[in-house]
Amino acid sequence: xxxxxxxxFELIHPRDVMEVELDYEDAIELWKAGDPESARDALxxxxxxxxxxxxxxxxxxxxxxxxxxxxxxxxxxGYAFELGIRAIPxxxxxxxxxxxxxxxxxxxxxxxxxxxLDGLGKSQDAQALxxxxxxxxxxxxxxxxxxxxxxxxxxx
Numbered sequence: 001x002x003x004x005x006x007x008x009f010e011l012i013h014p015r016d017v018m019e020v021e022l023d024y025e026d027a028i029e030l031w032k033a034g035d036p037e038s039a040r041d042a043l044x045x046x047x048x049x050x051x052x053x054x055x056x057x058x059x060x061x062x063x064x065x066x067x068x069x070x071x072x073x074x075x076x077x078g079y080a081f082e083l084g085i086r087a088i089p090x091x092x093x094x095x096x097x098x099x100x101x102x103x104x105x106x107x108x109x110x111x112x113x114x115x116x117l118d119g120l121g122k123s124q125d126a127q128a129l130x131x132x133x134x135x136x137x138x139x140x141x142x143x144x145x146x147x148x149x150x151x152x153x154x155x156x
Contacts, residue, residue, distance in 0.1 A: 001087055007094045007139060010102040011087055016050040024055055036063045054080045054105035061112045070119035077116055080109035081129075088136070095139035107133060 001009045027042035040063050046056050061076035084106035088096070098107045110133045117126040135141060 001089075001096075003094075004100070009094055009096050010100040011054075011084060011096075011106060013054065013102060014050070014052055017053050017055070020046045020050045020053065020056075023049075024053070024059075027056075028059060031059065031063065036066065039063060052083055054083055054109060057083075058105045058108040058112060061109065061116070065112055065115060065119075068119065070116045073112060074116035074120065077109045077113035080105060081113050084109065092136070093139060093141050096136045098133075098137050107137075 002012050003009050023042065023046045027039045027046060030036075030042055031039035040060065043056050043060050043063075047053065047060075050056065057076045057080035061073045061080065064070075064073035064076060096103055096106075098104070110129060114126040114129045114133075117123070117129065
């Protein structure tokens with residue numbers, strides 16, 4: 001994590017994320033053009049070079065969510081969410097703003113994971129996850145909240 005302003009932080013992504021950015025963008029264009037199968041294949045290719053890429057896992061989660069495969073979506077979104085959570089120190093009480101480009105895939109993963117949990121009938125877990133997101137975004141700790149301890153993110 002990096003503090004870019006007093007009390008405001010953004011995630012630092014692995015170097016390989018930048019190295020595969022064009023391939024990722026090509027995959028997203030395929031998805032936007034209505035070809036989720038080709039987009040999924042292209043995103044899997046990107047994962048082979050950048051395994052811990054939050055953007056890619058969030059996109060794969062989005063494709064799974066669109067097809068109502070909540071379990072698969074939960075897996076991709078959950079993995080991306082866990083990657084972000086691991087970067088946040090225990091007891092973190094500063095802001096991790098949603099509008100920062102580096103934080104965007106984390107919040108996309110959080111929201112996608114919550115939708116997946118809703119789809120799997122785990123609305124209480126989804127609500128807790130959304131509350132955790134609000135807490136991280138605003139820097140206001142919740143009672144019993146610890147960013148190092150996440151709700152049911154599923155298999156990672």
